[in-house]
Amino acid sequence: DVKVTQSSRYLVKRTGEKVFLECVQDMDHENMFWYRQDPGLGLRLIYFSYDVKMKEKGDIPEGYSVSREKKERFSLILESASTNQTSMYLCASSFSRGFSEKLFFGSGTQLSVL
Amino acid sequence: RKEVEQDPGPFNVPEGATVAFNCTYSNSASQSFFWYRQDCRKEPKLLMSVYSSGNEDGRFTAQLNRASQYISLLIRDSKLSDSATYLCAVDKLVFGAGTILRVKS
Numbered sequence: 001d002v003k004v005t006q007s008s009r010y011l012v013k014r015t016g017e018k019v020f021l022e023c024v025q026d027m028d029h030e031n032m033f034w035y036r037q038d039p040g041l042g043l044r045l046i047y048f049s050y051d052v053k054m055k056e057k058g059d060i061p062e063g064y065s066v067s068r069e070k071k072e073r074f075s076l077i078l079e080s081a082s083t084n085q086t087s088m089y090l091c092a093s094s095f096s097r098g099f100s101e102k103l104f105f106g107s108g109t110q111l112s113v114l
Numbered sequence: 115r116k117e118v119e120q121d122p123g124p125f126n127v128p129e130g131a132t133v134a135f136n137c138t139y140s141n142s143a144s145q146s147f148f149w150y151r152q153d154c155r156k157e158p159k160l161l162m163s164v165y166s167s168g169n170e171d172g173r174f175t176a177q178l179n180r181a182s183q184y185i186s187l188l189i190r191d192s193k194l195s196d197s198a199t200y201l202c203a204v205d206k207l208v209f210g211a212g213t214i215l216r217v218k219s
Contacts, residue, residue, distance in 0.1 A: 033207075043158070043201070094206065105159070108157055
């Protein structure tokens with residue numbers, strides 16, 4: 001089974017802190033994604049990556065950056081956390097670029113910014 | 115207009131009922147469609163892909179209507195364990211906000 005592991009289940013940070021959310025997948029998937037999920041808004045795509053050292057902006061990239069130095073690891077960075085970034089963050093991966101590929105999700109990180 | 119829209123529900127149905135959800139999408143060029151299931155405080159998991167010809171998996175049937183730009187999910191003989199949020203996704207990347215289903219005994 002594909003495993004997508006997010007480093008923390010719950011995280012509490014203060015406004016202005018730099019926050020790193022880590023995601024690792026063990027199935028040699030090419031593509032990795034970061035979403036945030038908020039009540040009533042569903043999943044919104046922040047950034048994604050189709051290859052190592054490659055990144056593309058999703059729908060809501062402002063206030064975030066990403067890093068993909070190795071194929072299996074995709075990190076989401078909040079440069080200066082703000083209260084409106086309190087959310088559930090979900091990492092996902094898929095095997096190839098094709099639109100027909102399903103996503104495998106990690107179990108999520110609930111981030112609270114105080 | 116949102117790219118993908120779903121009725122948030124909740125749909126409250128008794129065990130054994132048949133229930134259907136729709137999901138509308140705005141991009142007529144969209145190529146692929148999915149239904150995911152998300153349990154409370156868990157990650158989404160793929161329920162089924164939606165093909166042009168429709169597809170069925172046990173009690174679940176998914177259909178695509180390109181002319182009206184929506185996909186549907188039909189659940190027959192609802193079980194308590196079907197209670198969850200059902201998310202539709204278009205072209206892998208764009209998700210709806212989800213429809214809550216509560217099946218009651």
